[in-house]
Amino acid sequence: MESTINTAVQRLTEAEKTGIVCLPIRDLIGTDDLASAYKIQDQITKNKIKQGGKIVGRKIGLTSHTIQTQLGVDQPDFGALWADKEVENGGYVSVKEMMQPKAETEIAFVLGKDLVGNNLSTVDVLNAIEYALVSIEIVGSRIKDWDIKITDTIADNASASHWAIGHQPTPLSQIDLLNCKMSMTKNGIVVSEGVGKNCLGSPINATRWLANKMIQLGQPLKAGDLILSGALGPMVNVQAGDKFDATIEGLGSVSISFTE
Numbered sequence: 001m002e003s004t005i006n007t008a009v010q011r012l013t014e015a016e017k018t019g020i021v022c023l024p025i026r027d028l029i030g031t032d033d034l035a036s037a038y039k040i041q042d043q044i045t046k047n048k049i050k051q052g053g054k055i056v057g058r059k060i061g062l063t064s065h066t067i068q069t070q071l072g073v074d075q076p077d078f079g080a081l082w083a084d085k086e087v088e089n090g091g092y093v094s095v096k097e098m099m100q101p102k103a104e105t106e107i108a109f110v111l112g113k114d115l116v117g118n119n120l121s122t123v124d125v126l127n128a129i130e131y132a133l134v135s136i137e138i139v140g141s142r143i144k145d146w147d148i149k150i151t152d153t154i155a156d157n158a159s160a161s162h163w164a165i166g167h168q169p170t171p172l173s174q175i176d177l178l179n180c181k182m183s184m185t186k187n188g189i190v191v192s193e194g195v196g197k198n199c200l201g202s203p204i205n206a207t208r209w210l211a212n213k214m215i216q217l218g219q220p221l222k223a224g225d226l227i228l229s230g231a232l233g234p235m236v237n238v239q240a241g242d243k244f245d246a247t248i249e250g251l252g253s254v255s256i257s258f259t260e
Helices: 002-018 034-050 065-071 122-128 150-155 203-216
Strands: 055-061 077-082 091-094 102-111 129-139 160-165 181-186 189-195 226-231 243-248 252-259
Touching: 002 034, 034 077, 034 150, 055 160, 055 203, 077 150, 077 160, 077 203, 102 181, 102 189, 102 203, 102 243, 122 129, 122 203, 129 226, 129 243, 129 252, 160 252, 203 226
Parallel strands: 055 226, 091 252
Antiparallel strands: 055 077, 102 129, 102 226, 129 160, 181 189, 181 243, 243 252
């Protein structure tokens, strides 16, 4: 199995390096071996850290029923957020830096306390969050034609690419996390809408899932970590020349423009 994992690591690493999409990872590990998929992700993460990469937090994927339906999966996953993949709010980024990009809008959290212990409760998570922000996540797949199942996207860092966050940090007491409305426009046209509870019933539920998962893996979430909690509506294809603007009630707005 170690040689299989190394083959998968090489496949995804080469795809990211060359910009040429690769075959699905499930060809190597199947669709049920989540442990091996996370081992592949972890090895790629360690390799990037050795090369100077800096993790600033985590993203939770596949929390929306709509997204799960789009991708044919039935549970969340997670990946690392890299410092060099941040796009400034209102800034520009080239589509050449991405692979098969799509945009989605999420509630982001910044932790004020470490999330450690056993079987963390909802209260533990609520007490640990310092504030929330609106965010746009750009997901991207190294796998050809987004032909992915759960093991493919886990191995591929939960299909993470770039991200941007708004500049209105807001305490949880000032947000209706379940019913806050989200709207995302592409070139001025509304292309995605949703509400907070579209994210696994609540973005807090998703964050609790992540926190407990990271403890199981021996990598607990820490104070200062940024958490992208999951999409509130459908993801939308990105092309050069597009401008995306996203708003979430109580959290303000964030925007990204895409160049060649």
